[in-house]
Amino acid sequence: MPLKFRSLIAPLALATSLASCHGPKSDTLPPLSKQAMAAVSEKPGAPREELARAVDALFTAKDVGETRAVVVMENGRIVAERYAPGYTRDTRLVSWSMAKTITSVMIGMLVADGRLSLDQPAPIPRWQRPGDPRGAITLRYLLQMRSGLQHTEAGPIPYESSEVRMLFLDGRDNMAQWAEEQPLETVPGSEFKYSTNTTVILSDIAARVLTNNSNDPETRRRAVYDYLKARLFDPLGMTSVVPEFDRSGTLIGGSLMHATARDFARFGELLRNKGSYRGAQIVPRSWVVAMTTPSPKSPQYGLQTWLNNPVKPGADDALFPKLAPHSLFGMVGHMGQYVLVSPRQGLTMVRLGHSDEKQRAALKPLMADVIDLYPER
Structure with a gap:
């Protein structure tokens, strides 16, 4: 599809044109290092040198922060893979908010098992007391x-923001209880507000369902971990995943799972294939469709999953709708963690690292350059 901006591809096209008229391509572009070329397979499904150059830019551009790992998969095979010094394909890296999408898949499996219902009141006992307006909150609204x-995800004073208080301060020992005690600030269902605390509530719901409302931390921890391992991680071969739990045994499903770049790519591939892996339907196809369908209150958000749709003028896009197909979707984590999935291109891309807000603005066009090398099918 025609794209409005290209930070690498347009210069490459110009360089190719100049090379055909005036001499070899090496006259107009600096030579690639052996490391850059070695990161790309012999037949990557895209121009090999251009792909190597686009991946190299993610590691060498001065304004994008620190890239620690990149994995590109095309139709189920790794076609590019590169790591910064000190990191390897066996290094576990933190998910931050990419964990939210994994939590959504866990909830989807419990819905498919008949143990949860999307449009019934969320099974939080304190919300079900007579007269509590939070009883109107459904599982769908949470997702x-x-x-x-009431919530502030990132306020001007960090220690006063809701997710910092829950994760590190007064809520840290029982995160779900802290999140569930918050009052309403708007009518349930009426407004989109991104909230890490909301995903911890979903994690608590999973633990309640899987343990028949046990309050024993080890029982809760073991039940959720065993369910994820048996139903998701083991079938996909995601052997590196280490999820974190708080002291009460609640999965910190909004922000803290650790895995290798390859295992994050495996999860992205599961979503690209609508929940199917090697002929087995691990997650219902209809759930993945629901995850990637825009919420009525946000065109760029589904069920704990970011979508590549534009938002209102002046607002920040989580992904890059001007630079890649709108069918692309992804997992996005704090400080520049990404799993990007483009079904129409047969593509899954992982980028893990450390980039602040300004650096992420420069990083996104470079990731789009990699994706743009692959045609839509």
Whole structure:
């Protein structure tokens, strides 16, 4: 598809044109290092040198922060893979908010098992007391970040923001209880507000369902871990995943899972294939469709999954709708963690590292350059 901006591809096209008229391509572009070329397979499904150059830019551009790992998969095979010094394909890296999408898949499996219902009141006992307006919060509202609960994800004073208080301060020992005690600030379902605390509530719901409302931390921890391992991680071969739990045994499903770049790519491939892996339907196809369908209150958010749709003028796009197909979707984590999935291109791309807000603005066009090398099918 024609794209409005290209940070690498347009210069490459110009360089190719100049090379055909005036001499070899090496006259106009600096030679690639052996490391850059070695990171790309012999037949990557795209121009090999251009792909190597686009991946190299993610590691060498001065304004994008620190890239630690990149994996590109095309139709199920790794076609590019590169790591910064000190990191390897066996290094576990933190998910940050990419964990939210894994939590959504866990909830989807419990819905498919008949143990949860999307449009019934969320099974939080304190919300079910007579007269509590939070009883109107459904599982769907939680998944779409429109619970209506009072929340500040990232305020001007970090230690006063809701997710910092939950993760590291007064809520850290029982994160779900802290999140569930918050009052409403808007009518449930009426407004999108991104909230890490909301995903911890989803994790608590999973633990309640899997343990028949046990409050024993080890029972909760073991039940959720065993379910994820048996139903998701083991079938996909995601052997590196280490999820974190708080002291009460609640999965910190909004921000803290650790895995290798390859295992994050395996999860992205599961979503690209609509929940199927090697002929087995691990997650219902209809759930992945729901995950990637825009919420009524946010065109760029589904069920704990970011979508490549534009938002209102002046607002920040989580992905890059001007630079890649709108069918692309992804997992996005704090400080520049990405799993990007483009079904129409047969593509899954992982980028893990450390980039602040300004650096992420420069990083996204470079990731789009990699994706743009692959045609839509």
